Amino acid sequence: MSEKRTEIKAFGEFRLIEHLTSSFKPGNPGTRLGIGDDAAVIEAGDKYFLSSSDFLIENIHFDLTYFPLQHLGYKAVAVNVSDIAAMNGIPRQILVNLAISNRFSVESLEVLYQGIKAACDNYKVDLAGGDTTASPTGLSLCITAIGEADKKDITTRANAREHEIVCATGDLGGAYLGLQVLEREKEVFLSNQQMQPKLEGYDYLVKRQLKPEARMDIIYELQEMKVIPTSMIDISDGLASDILQLSKASKKGFRIFEEQLPIDKKTYETAVEFKLDPTTCVLNGGEDYELLFTIRQDDYEKLKGHPDIHFIGHVQKLEEGNQLITKSGNPVTLKAQGWQNFQ
Amino acid sequence: MSEKRTEIKAFGEFRLIEHLTSSFKPGNPGTRLGIGDDAAVIEAGDKYFLSSSDFLIENIHFDLTYFPLQHLGYKAVAVNVSDIAAMNGIPRQILVNLAISNRFSVESLEVLYQGIKAACDNYKVDLAGGDTTASPTGLSLCITAIGEADKKDITTRANAREHEIVCATGDLGGAYLGLQVLEREKEVFLSNQQMQPKLEGYDYLVKRQLKPEARMDIIYELQEMKVIPTSMIDISDGLASDILQLSKASKKGFRIFEEQLPIDKKTYETAVEFKLDPTTCVLNGGEDYELLFTIRQDDYEKLKGHPDIHFIGHVQKLEEGNQLITKSGNPVTLKAQGWQNFQ
Numbered sequence: 001m002s003e004k005r006t007e008i009k010a011f012g013e014f015r016l017i018e019h020l021t022s023s024f025k026p027g028n029p030g031t032r033l034g035i036g037d038d039a040a041v042i043e044a045g046d047k048y049f050l051s052s053s054d055f056l057i058e059n060i061h062f063d064l065t066y067f068p069l070q071h072l073g074y075k076a077v078a079v080n081v082s083d084i085a086a087m088n089g090i091p092r093q094i095l096v097n098l099a100i101s102n103r104f105s106v107e108s109l110e111v112l113y114q115g116i117k118a119a120c121d122n123y124k125v126d127l128a129g130g131d132t133t134a135s136p137t138g139l140s141l142c143i144t145a146i147g148e149a150d151k152k153d154i155t156t157r158a159n160a161r162e163h164e165i166v167c168a169t170g171d172l173g174g175a176y177l178g179l180q181v182l183e184r185e186k187e188v189f190l191s192n193q194q195m196q197p198k199l200e201g202y203d204y205l206v207k208r209q210l211k212p213e214a215r216m217d218i219i220y221e222l223q224e225m226k227v228i229p230t231s232m233i234d235i236s237d238g239l240a241s242d243i244l245q246l247s248k249a250s251k252k253g254f255r256i257f258e259e260q261l262p263i264d265k266k267t268y269e270t271a272v273e274f275k276l277d278p279t280t281c282v283l284n285g286g287e288d289y290e291l292l293f294t295i296r297q298d299d300y301e302k303l304k305g306h307p308d309i310h311f312i313g314h315v316q317k318l319e320e321g322n323q324l325i326t327k328s329g330n331p332v333t334l335k336a337q338g339w340q341n342f343q
Numbered sequence: 344m345s346e347k348r349t350e351i352k353a354f355g356e357f358r359l360i361e362h363l364t365s366s367f368k369p370g371n372p373g374t375r376l377g378i379g380d381d382a383a384v385i386e387a388g389d390k391y392f393l394s395s396s397d398f399l400i401e402n403i404h405f406d407l408t409y410f411p412l413q414h415l416g417y418k419a420v421a422v423n424v425s426d427i428a429a430m431n432g433i434p435r436q437i438l439v440n441l442a443i444s445n446r447f448s449v450e451s452l453e454v455l456y457q458g459i460k461a462a463c464d465n466y467k468v469d470l471a472g473g474d475t476t477a478s479p480t481g482l483s484l485c486i487t488a489i490g491e492a493d494k495k496d497i498t499t500r501a502n503a504r505e506h507e508i509v510c511a512t513g514d515l516g517g518a519y520l521g522l523q524v525l526e527r528e529k530e531v532f533l534s535n536q537q538m539q540p541k542l543e544g545y546d547y548l549v550k551r552q553l554k555p556e557a558r559m560d561i562i563y564e565l566q567e568m569k570v571i572p573t574s575m576i577d578i579s580d581g582l583a584s585d586i587l588q589l590s591k592a593s594k595k596g597f598r599i600f601e602e603q604l605p606i607d608k609k610t611y612e613t614a615v616e617f618k619l620d621p622t623t624c625v626l627n628g629g630e631d632y633e634l635l636f637t638i639r640q641d642d643y644e645k646l647k648g649h650p651d652i653h654f655i656g657h658v659q660k661l662e663e664g665n666q667l668i669t670k671s672g673n674p675v676t677l678k679a680q681g682w683q684n685f686q
Binding site: 004005006007008009010011013016017019020021023024026027028030031033034035037039040042044045046047049051052053054055057058059060061092093095097099100102104105106107109110113117120124125126127128129130131132133134135136137138140142144146148 | 383463
């Protein structure tokens, strides 16, 4: 090992992966797309196969003091299905790798698997393999999702073109504020174990955090409407961070408008209650698992009445950069502030 | 959560997975084979697509006091490639999921990725995705291997037939004894940190533990010789345990002969040095990542001169059970004693 020591946090997740994998070059003709998109894309006759995997690690990605195991199982599947959705693909199988310490009983794992099964049933995904092993401490889940897409349908991060329209589904910032509410109630509980957590009125936000859904409904609707997005990513790290990913892959700039950003009333009110700027929560909250995509102007007519698709901006030249135009008309340069687990 | 508490160790890994997944039924027509083989098998036009994933967790599967990070990276890829080999498939891509604590520097991860790259180069596999995340403690790797097989070539665990010949590649028990040597030297070092580990003379065994190879060479040779095994598994949990997996899936019994078991001279000598029964090391050692397969009698002529394929027994009726015939001619019922990480 070299004597020099560079701390991981000096890099951040994206740069670290880039740094570590820069010397790898795909050699198999079937590897259509490797690192740098939501899923790997592999030639499979007249289709593409898609594969993506994600870790969920106790006390990094979830806190079991308030995260029910059934929801955890569901979320672990949903976030991987979301990666397949982000390629405009259809999920088909998952592999579930589970590492658990002796702290967990068979009964608690049954509850976790009930959540996994509920998600498999909902997304029509087959559990097709995996591994269960011991862990020195805590619980880790690593799920691989496998899906497919017709060659004409596949959507990467790379093909946004100037003047196209930027779309976001659902509403943003809710999962982040749900986490703030859960963390606040945990602190209250830890300081006085007689206190019961007060989650009434925050149901929507808590659900956004504990039971996010992959937007497969949108993918199926887009296919019915014959709209193929030109670029797409799921909003897992935060809108700003994910726009910068589309920008980087497509080599285009993005201009989005604060007044067009979708935010739920409860998200807005709770941000104010927590003395947080609601727009910052929308831009940097993360974990909403909504879809961010670009469409050709021609496709706008097909989508414009959709209650859950919001038109938040447009694509511009790379040299024009990535900005948010505030409600007062000022441009603010977009910065990635997503999750920084290494801090 | 239920009030009843059943300890995980009361089940053991295989029964636990069966128990947790018994209610899952594949629903997609493309899911050809799910849980219960070395890899998931998915329809892909005129081929099958294979996918398998495995966890490697610090202080469960490896000890970094003697496991060099470069070898760890190599082994993590090799053990997943071995699962694809065990389906008579060709590996094409891997996804690497890495969880690391702040203890690790960027330089140490570079060394880990050098090992991953060496294995990718050796097995002609593309790094096609993955995730890097923080971990509260230690290092975990979860690698997914993706491969393919022609439909005529695919070999599951399920089709061994009576009177067929049981084959094992390489030699067995070495990885287990390598681990014993490394653990002994670690104890010596911990009790007196002036002592340097004495690994001279044990190079072969240490290499079997630290740098196992997936037997893709055998897979390519079988294809050249036009031999398609009737059933196959990689020897990761121990020969006895893996024979019982073939027996269960094929619904046949297996009879193997102690005098035919492949054991390296150094493995034998070191077993004796450690006061272990060499045959027990071969049967239960695990982690050799050799291949165990069955062939039709007609194929014996093609393989009989092969220096690295050993004919260790034959397939019999299920009712006849699974036995080892000792050198003195006594039948001993085979029992699975592989790795029991939950103890």
